[in-house]
Amino acid sequence: MNKQTSRAALTTGQAVTLVGGGALDDRDLETAMALAPVLAAADSGAGALLARGHMPEAVFGDFDSIAESDAARIPPGRLFRIEEQDSTDFHKALSRIEAPLVLAVGFLGARVDHQLAVLNTLVQVNRPPCLLLGPHEVIFHLPPAFALDMVAGETVSLFPLLPVAGRSEGLEWPIDGLAFAPGGQIGTSNRALGPVRIEMEGPGMIALLPRRHVAGVIAALTLPGDGA
Template identity: 30%
Template structure:
């Protein structure tokens, strides 16, 4: 089993993203995410997408520097480049999946990428989206949350109802609470120690850790 797959998508990226990499990560570049990796001295294990965001010379570099390139027609496809990369990564059955460059100026793409986390949850593979200020994941049972440098935490239901929510180690605890789509009760909680526990009975909960 692969330890971790890190996908670089075409959203907002920077040096902060490279700081998360480990030597044993498998790297997938989706469209211009592959260009970003190559420009920063990394060789993607797989480059995938329609590559409509790169020039011909950049595409040549991607083909030369990537261990494998999977190119598709920009019109005749059912998934975004990021979803293609994500589904490919799930088929590889990693122990963990990290998605960089999934958030950016296109809110529709950002929201669609957040929804991909539900797909990973269905496969039983821990996955999270990371950007410079946020870490986003799904909890569907019980999870330990570590502060690191993201002390603020918000909970948003991804399913219509999430029931039995219990928080321990937070400034504002919950016990057997229910959240429904459209509520802001779970916004801007704070860890009071180095870690806390988020538990629920039914549904899928977006757990968003943030720093200003």
Template identity: 40%
Template sequence: MQETSVAAADGPILAFDTPLAIVGGGAVDQALLVELDQRGVALVGADGGGDTIGAAGLVPKAIIGDLDSLVDRMAWERRTQVIHLPEQITTDFQKALYSTKAPVTLALGMTGKRLDHTLAALSAVLQYAPKRRLLLVDEVDVALAVVGPIVFGADQRERVSIHPLQPIRFERSHGLFYPMDGLTLEPGGLIGTSNEGVGGRVEILPSDRTPWLLILRRERLWDLIEASQSAAWA
């Protein structure tokens, strides 16, 4: 394979029909990477995230970024597509987002290790959530960026956290221990950490299409992928 050098993106370079996992250099469970690969999820490294995928014994479909963190760039060029985006206006996660297209996109290794990287990842999620279905995955949780209403199932007393990325008002909810009816959540104000399911169907209806995060334990990853695919946004 050869390197592709791009100064700026005019549109997606790579399009996937399957779910996509963009892998960064933060904390990543290698067993989860293997599971994703076995389930047919396309793996793409965001710069040094390519080495993270390699450490799990896997080969990414591509490596995208400014390539300042990739350990052995020439070796990877012989194994997969390496897309060099030298611009310094965006993060490697953003570069991977604007260079790809997929029905659902997971982001691993974008949180943990460095707080500034975590905050940058949240900023990217806010930017891209209206355009594509995004899930942030770490060692404990999975956070789905939601635009509009969503319906899913939750066990009794299961933790269901709702986090506002911007001020957002919720019209109503069903199936939560603490109802969301008429509440406005906002960073620096009221937030929805550690709500709980009452058992069964959960419905959350915001008043507009402001992006927000639905956070469940990581074991619910495939459930949230399914819920995101059945939702009406993007």
């Protein structure tokens, strides 16, 4: 087992599916693996993979929740134990993966405090870009410029975790001139008029889009020079 480790403990040229210890739907995992074939886990997420017959390439965390029997099945060189308690297992994992993109499953739908911590990490760790796959939405930190072909009437929700402003094209209620902030102006339940383009003046805005756009969002987040 590896003890405290630096960044880039897992380096790959392919997208990574990162599995957490929260609610995990088999459909979510299958969807993620088809788009991001390299498997990694945050702590007890390794058990969810092993139970489904998959061996993770790397497991990150403080290992306070992974079962000893599961850890014993994983080659020691793939176990990265980070003992500090100042960050979550999701943060520990995401900050030590070097890949074009991380598609995270098993981090939504369980404890709300865990979900809030995951969203906070999306703002803190900008590389690699990360997309959370939920039952109805895909959730990600908006890069400086983002564009996606959408259908009129589809929901586009924006939620700030930092004070931030931006501009938009293709939204029923444009965001131009609005000062977004936690505890202040938010942008949930907006609607697309068609293709959408959003430019942000800084970090801090979380986007929630319909799940069917997962492949399109991945393509948008991994465009060269996206500046995320």
